[in-house]
Amino acid sequence: MKFQVDENGYYGQFGGAYIPEMLYPNVEELKNAYVGVIESEAFQKEFMHLLKDYAGRPSPLFHAQRLSEKYGAKIYLKREDLNHTGAHKINNTIGQILMAEHLGKKRIIAETGAGQHGVATATVCALKGLECIVYMGEIDIERQAPNVERMRLLGAEVRPAKSGSRTLKDATNEAIRDWISNPTDTFYIIGSVVGPHPYPDMVARFQSVISKEIKSQMLEKEGTENPSMLIACVGGGSNAAGTFYHYLDDESVKLIAVEAAGLGIDSGESAATSVLGRPGIIHGSKTLLMQTEDGQIVEPYSISAGLDYPGVGPLHAHLAETGRAEFASVTDQEALDAVYELCKLEGIIPALESAHALAQLKKMTFKGDEVVVVCLSGRGDKDLATYIKHKK
Amino acid sequence: MENRITSLFQETEDKVMSVYFTAGFPELNDTMEILTNLQDQGVGLVEIGIPFSDPLADGETIQQSSEVALSNGMTLKFLFKQLKDVRSTIKIPLILMGYLNPIMQYGVEQFCKDCKEVGIDGVILPDLPLAEYVADYKALFDSYGICNVCLITPQTSEERIRLIDEHSSGFIYVVSSASTTGSKLDTSGQEGYFKRIEAMNLKNPLMIGFGILDHETFTNATKHANGAIIGSEFIRVVKEEGSSLAEKIERFANKIKVTI
Ligand SMILES: Cc1ncc(COP(=O)(O)O)c(C=O)c1O
Numbered sequence: 001m002k003f004q005v006d007e008n009g010y011y012g013q014f015g016g017a018y019i020p021e022m023l024y025p026n027v028e029e030l031k032n033a034y035v036g037v038i039e040s041e042a043f044q045k046e047f048m049h050l051l052k053d054y055a056g057r058p059s060p061l062f063h064a065q066r067l068s069e070k071y072g073a074k075i076y077l078k079r080e081d082l083n084h085t086g087a088h089k090i091n092n093t094i095g096q097i098l099m100a101e102h103l104g105k106k107r108i109i110a111e112t113g114a115g116q117h118g119v120a121t122a123t124v125c126a127l128k129g130l131e132c133i134v135y136m137g138e139i140d141i142e143r144q145a146p147n148v149e150r151m152r153l154l155g156a157e158v159r160p161a162k163s164g165s166r167t168l169k170d171a172t173n174e175a176i177r178d179w180i181s182n183p184t185d186t187f188y189i190i191g192s193v194v195g196p197h198p199y200p201d202m203v204a205r206f207q208s209v210i211s212k213e214i215k216s217q218m219l220e221k222e223g224t225e226n227p228s229m230l231i232a233c234v235g236g237g238s239n240a241a242g243t244f245y246h247y248l249d250d251e252s253v254k255l256i257a258v259e260a261a262g263l264g265i266d267s268g269e270s271a272a273t274s275v276l277g278r279p280g281i282i283h284g285s286k287t288l289l290m291q292t293e294d295g296q297i298v299e300p301y302s303i304s305a306g307l308d309y310p311g312v313g314p315l316h317a318h319l320a321e322t323g324r325a326e327f328a329s330v331t332d333q334e335a336l337d338a339v340y341e342l343c344k345l346e347g348i349i350p351a352l353e354s355a356h357a358l359a360q361l362k363k364m365t366f367k368g369d370e371v372v373v374v375c376l377s378g379r380g381d382k383d384l385a386t387y388i389k390h391k392k
Numbered sequence: 393m394e395n396r397i398t399s400l401f402q403e404t405e406d407k408v409m410s411v412y413f414t415a416g417f418p419e420l421n422d423t424m425e426i427l428t429n430l431q432d433q434g435v436g437l438v439e440i441g442i443p444f445s446d447p448l449a450d451g452e453t454i455q456q457s458s459e460v461a462l463s464n465g466m467t468l469k470f471l472f473k474q475l476k477d478v479r480s481t482i483k484i485p486l487i488l489m490g491y492l493n494p495i496m497q498y499g500v501e502q503f504c505k506d507c508k509e510v511g512i513d514g515v516i517l518p519d520l521p522l523a524e525y526v527a528d529y530k531a532l533f534d535s536y537g538i539c540n541v542c543l544i545t546p547q548t549s550e551e552r553i554r555l556i557d558e559h560s561s562g563f564i565y566v567v568s569s570a571s572t573t574g575s576k577l578d579t580s581g582q583e584g585y586f587k588r589i590e591a592m593n594l595k596n597p598l599m600i601g602f603g604i605l606d607h608e609t610f611t612n613a614t615k616h617a618n619g620a621i622i623g624s625e626f627i628r629v630v631k632e633e634g635s636s637l638a639e640k641i642e643r644f645a646n647k648i649k650v651t652i
Contacts, residue, residue, distance in 0.1 A: 008523075016521075016524065017521060018492060018519045018520070018521060018524070019519060019521065020448065020449040020518040020519055020543065021518070021521075021522075021542065021543040021544060021545055021548065021556075021567070022449065022543070022545050022547070022567065022570060024521070024547075024548070024552070025547045025548070025549070163452075163455050164445065164446065164455075164459070169446065173446055173448055176448050177448065177449075177451070177572050180448075180449060180570065180571065180572055181570055181571045181572060181575070182570070183545070183547050183570040184547070184570075278497075279496075280493045280496060280497065281491075281492050281493045281496065281519065282446070282493075283448075284448075284519070289493075291493070291497065293497070294467040294468060294469070294494060294497065294498075295444075295468075295493045295494035295495070295496065295497030295498065296444065296445040296462060296494065297445045297446050297493070
């Protein structure tokens with residue numbers, strides 16, 4: 001159990017709740033309630049019902065035959081792209097909206113980068129008839145216009161984050177400031193395994209349905225629960241946490257976490273936190289963080305808005321430090337190449353984020369008998385404009 | 393603990409006016425001039441803000457002053473350099489206020505050492521939680537004689553306020569309402585809260601902050617506290633164009649002190 005959060009909210013040296021006193025009652029309330037709520041029969045029943053009949057789970061585990069032939073391993077794709085709203089994000093927002101309801105909260109806030117988490121939050125708020133405010137960086141509002149319209153159609157108010165670099169990090173800052181100013185009626189639905197304890201653990205638990213399904217689907221297809229390795233992309237790290245979760249303690253399964261190298265690790269335009277980061281504090285959590293020598297948070301870069309974050313969740317910082325997961329990184333161009341390849345070979349248009357996980361295949365050498373599961377965290381509809389622009 | 397903050401509250405019966413400013417704003421090298429003028433205007437206590445790229449508990453005014461300060465080149469290292477001889481002229485208590493990350497990167501022990509060396513009396517670190525402070529930092533801060541000022545809010549439970557009082561030193565920072573810095577405050581609406589805290593008879597003095605911007609808000613807040621803290625309004629004043637820092641700070645101090 002050494003990869004589970006401890007009673008103080010830490011994974012090894014990472015995690016905790018570095019929050020101003022203004023947030024203490026809210027975070028404490030959640031911390032004291034979340035495990036009991038999640039483990040209750042009533043919650044599980046409602047959660048499973050919505051995952052199945054609303055989100056469309058279980059998501060298929062698809063044997064990608066032509067991709068397998070090309071790379072010389074048996075490759076399965078975990079099809080999170082087929083979920084309602086097009087990504088794994090809905091697993092988490094369903095869980096958190098039920099938590100919010102349980103705590104009697106009436107007003108929901110969220111941050112979003114690419115807009116996928118914003119859409120997934122707006123969706124569950126519509127489902128439950130709750131007020132929804134999504135903070136989004138001014139720059140992201142421009143470059144992800146269709147998702148902004150989707151959120152508005154679903155009844156959410158999209159508020160531009162105008163501070164700092166006006167992207168995901170700043171949208172998160174604004175959401176936290178909103179939470180400070182609305183300490184009693186508001187629930188903050190965080191979009192990844194980041195933020196103060198208990199968020200990283202709570203979000204990981206909601207996303208853990210991914211690896212739970214992989215286990216039973218593997219058993220059915222391969223006669224064993226364990227693949228040789230699991231590959232997932234890491235922005236904050238929620239799809240990776242979900243993909244790894246039930247395999248964390250079984251070291252015979254290799255875990256590969258893929259970060260965005262942007263224009264290249266040493267280019268100054270990158271989001272590869274495990275390489276470029278040092279321990280620090282961001283958004284209430286002690287974790288690996290891209291920062292200046294003086295401790296100012298650095299603005300990352302990736303073509304993929306969902307991976308464009310200067311930190312990783314504390315679980316991933318711990319997995320990197322202990323070596324339990326291998327951290328790799330993939331450039332913008334390698335990710336784009338993987339997009340076009342999957343379109344042609346399998347008839348699937350992946351999200352830019354997920355394409356980072358796919359691109360890792362090309363960098364590996366297989367003996368031939370490996371079974372590889374890649375988490376296809378989302379579909380590429382939101383990235384169509386980018387794909388058209390970059391097509392050779 | 394012998395400390396300028398503790399002595400201030402022991403010696404004065406007056407309401408203490410405390411001012412926050414962001415180091416490196418409006419210009420990189422304004423720190424000493426601002427401190428001198430604040431002292432000359434009778435300000436009792438100053439909080440020097442260490443600018444941070446992501447100030448979660450701050451509203452727009454302090455966010456922007458921090459951004460400007462950072463682009464002016466302010467760093468914690470440089471701030472200590474500016475403050476090297478501060479105690480040859482500045483006698484009032486000085487506090488450093490900032491977020492934990494720059495201090496962690498500087499090294500917490502080195503930070504304490506340098507605070508002691510230049511004559512800093514206390515710190516306010518909004519994102520250092522009480523439990524972590526007690527477990528990891530308290531012994532260190534105590535050994536260098538540095539007060540750790542903690543925050544309480546209208547939502548803080550009585551039990552927790554008592555715990556915070558036990559572990560704080562210098563004073564308790566009573567956040568006036570649930571908000572980030574610089575938002576408008578209805579001080580009269582908060583009187584019940586201020587009274588409730590006053591009636592708890594805590595061991596630490598009480599300083600009220602967030603939303604204090606003129607004589608009226610200052611007077612209302614200090615009816616039930618030892619003093620009040622003005623931050624965003626001071627930043628707004630020093631940002632104004634057209635007059636010298638000395639003139640602006642004098643005008644500011646008069647506005648707080650005198651009924652208009
Ligand atoms: C499809 C998809 N995959 C991955 C991510 C990255 O988030 P995480 O690392 O939390 O899975 C995002 C975030 O927007 C996303 O939309």
